[in-house]
Amino acid sequence: MRERLGVIGGSGVYTLSGLADAEWVTVETPWGAPSDAILTGTLDGQPMAFLPRHGRGHVHTPAEVPYRANIAALKMLGVTDIVAVSACGSFREEMAPGDFVLVDQFIDRTRLRPASFFGKGCVAHVSMAHPVCARLSGIAGDAAEATGVTVHRGGTYLAMEGPQFSTLAESRMYREVWGADVIGMTNMPEAKLAREAECCYAPVAMVTDYDCWHPGHDAVEVADVIRVLGANADHARALVRGLPARLAARPAPCPCGCDRALEHAIITAPEARDPAMIRDLAGIAGRVLAPLD
Ligand SMILES: CSC[C@H]1O[C@H](OP(=O)(O)O)[C@H](O)[C@@H]1O
Numbered sequence: 001m002r003e004r005l006g007v008i009g010g011s012g013v014y015t016l017s018g019l020a021d022a023e024w025v026t027v028e029t030p031w032g033a034p035s036d037a038i039l040t041g042t043l044d045g046q047p048m049a050f051l052p053r054h055g056r057g058h059v060h061t062p063a064e065v066p067y068r069a070n071i072a073a074l075k076m077l078g079v080t081d082i083v084a085v086s087a088c089g090s091f092r093e094e095m096a097p098g099d100f101v102l103v104d105q106f107i108d109r110t111r112l113r114p115a116s117f118f119g120k121g122c123v124a125h126v127s128m129a130h131p132v133c134a135r136l137s138g139i140a141g142d143a144a145e146a147t148g149v150t151v152h153r154g155g156t157y158l159a160m161e162g163p164q165f166s167t168l169a170e171s172r173m174y175r176e177v178w179g180a181d182v183i184g185m186t187n188m189p190e191a192k193l194a195r196e197a198e199c200c201y202a203p204v205a206m207v208t209d210y211d212c213w214h215p216g217h218d219a220v221e222v223a224d225v226i227r228v229l230g231a232n233a234d235h236a237r238a239l240v241r242g243l244p245a246r247l248a249a250r251p252a253p254c255p256c257g258c259d260r261a262l263e264h265a266i267i268t269a270p271e272a273r274d275p276a277m278i279r280d281l282a283g284i285a286g287r288v289l290a291p292l293d
Pocket residue numbers: 009010011053054061062085086087088162184185186187222225
């Protein structure tokens with residue numbers, strides 16, 4: 001039995017109801033404070049930790065979200081698996097507003113966000129070839145389908161910097177030339193950091209709009225996103241409620257190897273590692289980094 005399920009709530013998803021022993025806990029990390037306090041408790045006996053990505057009241061822009069602190073705080077609370085819920089625009093006619101997409105690939109166009117826990121004094125290169133945990137994504141897909149919503153298993157998420165939405169030329173390029181299926185502003189560097197922290201990561205993207213490429217639809221506005229998310233809130237809640245029962249039979253170690261991502265990733269020679277950096281990394285990489293002092 002792995003330990004705690006983390007749920008990151010995106011736009012429109014700022015709390016999680018129905019937890020037993022619910023408590024908002026404040027966590028500090030070497031990378032600062034996360035987006036907000038973290039709601040802990042249990043759901044059908046499953047230890048849970050819920051974090052609103054933009055903070056309650058939606059106060060952080062996509063670039064301001066403290067992604068490193070968020071993933072580190074979840075890891076420090078014992079989270080092994082993260083289901084990340086997000087709003088997204090769609091580049092595919094068949095991925096319609098209201099549908100859920102189990103994203104399995106990314107194109108990262110973000111450029112203003114620290115994207116690694118590692119750096120001077122301890123360098124690591126994890127694999128991002130398969131950025132999503134197929135085991136956890138499958139479980140999230142089963143839970144989503146059980147709610148009656150249309151689910152697309154697999155899709156490429158274009159992570160843009162924002163906060164402005166895309167131009168028509170960008171939208172057409174992402175869709176027609178780059179082959180992206182959906183677009184959002186937050187799943188990167190979140191997915192990279194989850195991998196570095198050896199957490200299983202599964203994004204659930206809820207389609208809210210057709211961005212601005214679709215000749216039959218107006219260009220996206222925040223009001224559209226909020227309206228579709230509101231109409232889908234019950235499905236999102238039911239999806240999360242369906243996770244504990246499906247997670248109960250999960251194998252450990254993870255068959256996808258997410259929980260061993262750092263095994264062959266650290267290149268800095270032990271004698272060249274910076275003790276302060278190693279201390280900071282203890283909470284997320286202590287499994288593979290012996291303390292130097
Ligand atoms: C409110 S529209 C744009 C906003 O919504 C998405 O947020 P999240 O991924 O956290 O659900 C998108 O990425 C933008 O941040």
